[in-house]
Amino acid sequence: MAQPVAEIKPAKKKGSIGTYKKWGYIFMIPFTLAFLIFQAWPLIQTFYYSFFEYYRSFPDWIGPNFIGLENFVSLFDINELNNVFQLTLNTLIMWVAGFVPQIIISLLFAYWFTNVRLRLRCLGLFKTIIYMPNLIMAAAFSMLIFTLFSEVGPINELIKLFTGGEPFYFFNYTGSIIGVVGLMNFLMWFGNTTILLMAAMMGINESVIEAAEIDGATGSQIFWRITVPLIRPILVYVLITSLVGGLQMFDVPQVLTNGTGNPGGTTKTLIMYLNENISTSSNYGKAGAISIVIFVICAIMSLIVYYGFASDKTEREANKAAKAAIKAERKRRAE
């Protein structure tokens, strides 16, 4: 029974390259069409409009008239209220406010969760809880935080106990808005990062850490000299994906500030400005220009990712070599 099948198989395989090849293309048709219609063509249109004067001066449309780089010039003019430097700075500050605590706590938790000597219990429960905010609708979470932190909300009830009835207006000051946005981004992402870093740390060969322990390394030495360097590729990945995600920050500050970016446009992000130019002020030229700027920033970030992963390979080889050396050393010592 088995023999004839084995004989037919190679013959079929040879033929399959010719006959089945077309199915490869056929199976990709839906994906390709959807990509071309809903992503590629709109992206081209977006870029096209960035070179045109095209806006609505109610109720009439002005343009589209070709104006070259004028949209970009005004976007990069630091005298304008919403220039790209201010918007990028706003976005980055709010990202950093969440990312710094996020990476610190995630590293710490991932280290604890994977530490063999600690052997913590209820890890499943902790992981489940800290990942939960990641799946919550950001718009609804923002509205919840806005309500809780508003001058009649429960957080201000607590503050009033200390200030003698005087509420703190969280959404009137740049600093406190950044703090609230940072807190929310931290809560939404530190569970996710912890799980990613955990997976990376579990991939570290235990014998490397044991060998270091035998050589008398302390816990913090092991963490900084062995664990962190070995998970560097994943750290780079987390950093870049978080940064690219941070540059797209929209829902949280949009809802918290009702789309204004107040006070004085200091909490307006790049995408909030894009949204404003598409919907409320209908300036398609500006919207196209800001899209290109975000595109370029993200492209640079992505290039860094590829370089980060290129060094990943050499690192893995070095890791292997180190492990082999450690094993040999231990054998020699045991003998």
Next chain:
Amino acid sequence: MMSAKDKKVSEQKSALQQPNFNPDMKAGAGLHIHRAVCYIVLTFFSLLCLFFFYLLIINATRSHPEILRGLSFLPGGSFIANFQNALASPSISIVSGIINSLIIAVSSALLSVYFSAMTAYAIHVYNFKGKKFIFNFILIIMTIPTQLSALGLFNMSTQLGWRNTFIPLIFPAIAAPTVFFFMIQYMKSSLPLDIVEAARIDGSGEFRTFNTIVLPILKPALAVQLIFSFVASWNNYFVPALILDRSSTKTLPILIAMLRNASFQNADYGVVYMFIFLAIVPVMIVYFCLSKFIIAGVAVGGVKE
């Protein structure tokens, strides 16, 4: 309690004649303190994650005057009343919002998982010209934020009369690079090509092979991606807010954000909390039921990416 491993380590230490006598005792006391610190910090951050949602659930059960009277950690008795008021709200039609969100999220999750798996299958199983190029190209488009095509999509939808329809919100999901990438990684590890070959010998057509033999094998990966695609679409605010401006077509995130637009000062806070409750808590319940599954998916996706 010292395990066999710790004993082995300490034995090795004495074998190496280190001047560290009785390391078990020292490590034991330190370990207990260390462990206690870990539990305290972990509990603190877990409670912080739950705190705001706990306040949400409590306040959704309290009436407007009760909420204004001050903070409480115990539920009130107005859950049903708030629920009825939320459903009856004239400005925000929450029921149609939930239905619209469900239609969009379910159909875009199904489309994106089915067709992205199909594309991954094409790249994984067949040999054809430009295969490598297409694979790399899809990886590149994965890094382009979808918001950047928003202006073009908005403009196109206006020209084609797609505003206030779900077409520009559902069909783009067919081309989902992240789902594609996850599926192709999964196929590399768990879809032997022999099965496809065997199906061909038995006379199965290519479409039938994919639908009846390959898809069942991919079930675990499909389920994980179905959940993530659903959640991503359910939570999506930016593009739907541009496309949908008629109140009967608005999705849940748009309606929730409208609470902020509306004269928030004069709102019934019990009803406001109830709206947010309806947007958040069902997803939370589903999450806690499927959490093991979801968290495993996060870890796998992360390592392989």
